[in-house]
Amino acid sequence: MSLPDESLIRGLSTGVPGLDRVLGGGLPEYSFNLIAGGPGSGKTTLAHQIIFANSTPERPTLYFTVLGEPTIKMLRYQRQFSFFDPALAGSAVQFVNLSEEVLTGNLSGVLERIVGEVERTKPGIVVVDSFRTIGGRAGSSEQLGDHSIEQFVQRLALNLTSWEVTSFLLGEYGEDEQRNPVFTVADGVLWLSQATDRNSVVRKLQVVKSRGRAPMPGLHTFRITDDGLQIFPRIPEQTRARQQQKRARLSTGIVGLDEMTGGGIVAGDAVMLTGPAGSGKSTIATQFMVAGLRAGEPGVIAVFEEYPEEYLERAEARDPQLRKMITDGKLELIYLRPLDLSVDEALHEILAAVERLDAKRVVIDSLSGFEVALAPTFREDFRESLYRLVGALTATGVTVFMTAEVVEGFTDVRFTAEKVSFITDEIIIQRYVEIEGELKRVMAVIKMRGSEHSHELRTYELTRKGVTVGEGLKEYDGIITGIPRLRRPLAGGPADPLVALKQ
Amino acid sequence: MKQLIRRSIDRRLAESDAGLSDSAAAALAGEEMYVSLARWIGTDGCHALFGRARAEAEGSNGALAALTLRPRATPYIDGVAEIVVKYGEAETAKAIESMLIAVTEVLGRLIGADMAANLIQQSLPEPSQKDDSEQIRGAHG
Numbered sequence: 059m060s061l062p063d064e065s066l067i068r069g070l071s072t073g074v075p076g077l078d079r080v081l082g083g084g085l086p087e088y089s090f091n092l093i094a095g096g097p098g099s100g101k102t103t104l105a106h107q108i109i110f111a112n113s114t115p116e117r118p119t120l121y122f123t124v125l126g127e128p129t130i131k132m133l134r135y136q137r138q139f140s141f142f143d144p145a146l147a148g149s150a151v152q153f154v155n156l157s158e159e160v161l162t163g164n165l166s167g168v169l170e171r172i173v174g175e176v177e178r179t180k181p182g183i184v185v186v187d188s189f190r191t192i193g194g195r196a197g198s199s200e201q202l203g204d205h206s207i208e209q210f211v212q213r214l215a216l217n218l219t220s221w222e223v224t225s226f227l228l229g230e231y232g233e234d235e236q237r238n239p240v241f242t243v244a245d246g247v248l249w250l251s252q253a254t255d256r257n258s259v260v261r262k263l264q265v266v267k268s269r270g271r272a273p274m275p276g277l278h279t280f281r282i283t284d285d286g287l288q289i290f291p292r293i294p295e296q297t298r299a300r301q302q303q304k305r306a307r308l309s310t311g312i313v314g315l316d317e318m319t320g321g322g323i324v325a326g327d328a329v330m331l332t333g334p335a336g337s338g339k340s341t342i343a344t345q346f347m348v349a350g351l352r353a354g355e356p357g358v359i360a361v362f363e364e365y366p367e368e369y370l371e372r373a374e375a376r377d378p379q380l381r382k383m384i385t386d387g388k389l390e391l392i393y394l395r396p397l398d399l400s401v402d403e404a405l406h407e408i409l410a411a412v413e414r415l416d417a418k419r420v421v422i423d424s425l426s427g428f429e430v431a432l433a434p435t436f437r438e439d440f441r442e443s444l445y446r447l448v449g450a451l452t453a454t455g456v457t458v459f460m461t462a463e464v465v466e467g468f469t470d471v472r473f474t475a476e477k478v479s480f481i482t483d484e485i486i487i488q489r490y491v492e493i494e495g496e497l498k499r500v501m502a503v504i505k506m507r508g509s510e511h512s513h514e515l516r517t518y519e520l521t522r523k524g525v526t527v528g529e530g531l532k533e534y535d536g537i538i539t540g541i542p543r544l545r546r547p548l549a550g551g552p553a554d555p556l557v558a559l560k561q
Numbered sequence: 562m563k564q565l566i567r568r569s570i571d572r573r574l575a576e577s578d579a580g581l582s583d584s585a586a587a588a589l590a591g592e593e594m595y596v597s598l599a600r601w602i603g604t605d606g607c608h609a610l611f612g613r614a615r616a617e618a619e620g621s622n623g624a625l626a627a628l629t630l631r632p633r634a635t636p637y638i639d640g641v642a643e644i645v646v647k648y649g650e651a652e653t654a655k656a657i658e659s660m661l662i663a664v665t666e667v668l669g670r671l672i673g674a675d676m677a678a679n680l681i682q683q684s685l686p687e688p689s690q691k692d693d694s695e696q697i698r699g700a701h702g
Contacts, residue, residue: 155603
């Protein structure tokens, strides 16, 4: 006789986007699970989402409610979610109230009722909500009826597993209660939490325990919408090596910039364009995207600083085809502006769009807006989070073009405001300089990993058609100070270069 | 919902070997509805629902004021015989039926008419449940 192999432990798909991946392939069938967390953390919604994805009249769910939230109120709220199918209530999903048995304080009676209902209904899934009200009451005295809580949990697990039931106990447990017997007996423990930091609320899920599976470690953010929970699996430090590229060059759509970069952006690289407000970062990023679209490369633009319609209107003034590109499924404009965003959620949205379109180019406009959109708790780890985000994106083979705003005076210069230049392969800077009493824009390529590039500072102009790069300012020194000086007097002119400039 | 309740009462009348009166059949339908709903939403929740329904229906059915609802007791709907004496068979049957309709309406407002209908449908006895309801039937027979 041989032991059952792993393939015999089928994975039960949870129906919760992202959760199967976090669990390492769904929940093991017939497992005995605990969904723990504080009030309002989403336990009941998670359980409902799982049961409505898995219940049939032939293999129904028995949902035992105990004390706490009245069943009618629970149904009233839960039915607002899109996954809730009222037609299944009564047949595929059956609710059973255990209040009477629990109020007697006799755990034998509770167990007897649960097992009796299971024998009668032969469910595929059993939920007890909230188990804490059973365990909590029993916990107030050492022994109730002829059961201790340890024995009760043990016998409940044995019975439910024998009936080939996947079960979920829901309960409000604190982090300091993990010695509770239910944690020991449970095959899987999902921990839901929510933290409020200033005005943002961040929800997180952790797989504390999962027998027979290798879940993704760490805390995973999730959001509850009208569709229920959506989990955003934490981006691993390094998902995989970058896809091998042929080091092809991608046109930026700006002739002069292509020259400065030695033929264009290197395909698969992460590029950062930094500059002060009004320097044309978004314009250049859009031109880069349009150049790709014209070359048949679909793309994704993630905007953080303005509404998509505004962004589109502005971009359309230069390229009227942009809206059609969206209609044709070549371009997707993602709007990510909530103030409680997690990096994982942003990555999920961008990656999903990349997959939908088979995109080759991604624009993130801008990192400054992205940082503001993040919940405060993630802003603290912005550099690390961005490192993971860029790593995960470039691992798919897309070329990532990011913009970042820098605030600078005329007498100093910063290459990047975000101090995240280490995550990029290529850095292009923009800045204002004063020449002849006018503000002029200049740009330079200051980093191209493994590639030759121009070291010139070149002027450029923002026109209705986009950016036009001019000549280098070879005759000037001190350009990066913002106040250039002519290196030598003009032929036949006065000795003072500033006078010469004014002429 | 009205038709659902009507069908439920008619079914009790049709299944009765001993010739149930209309008021007894209505009380029996209510009894079974109570037991079935209590399994879903708990005894207290169900009693609260019936209490609200009675209050709503009482305005147009004065007979309901004399009806006793006894949670955790069998029968749940008590005092029917006394009401029949005071108000007559037809008035009593109509009053109980109105209360049951009000139960479905209140439940429908709370959780949606479709789901409420599903739950009420569950209270219609399956053939195998006939024996289980004998005790209740005896109380109203």
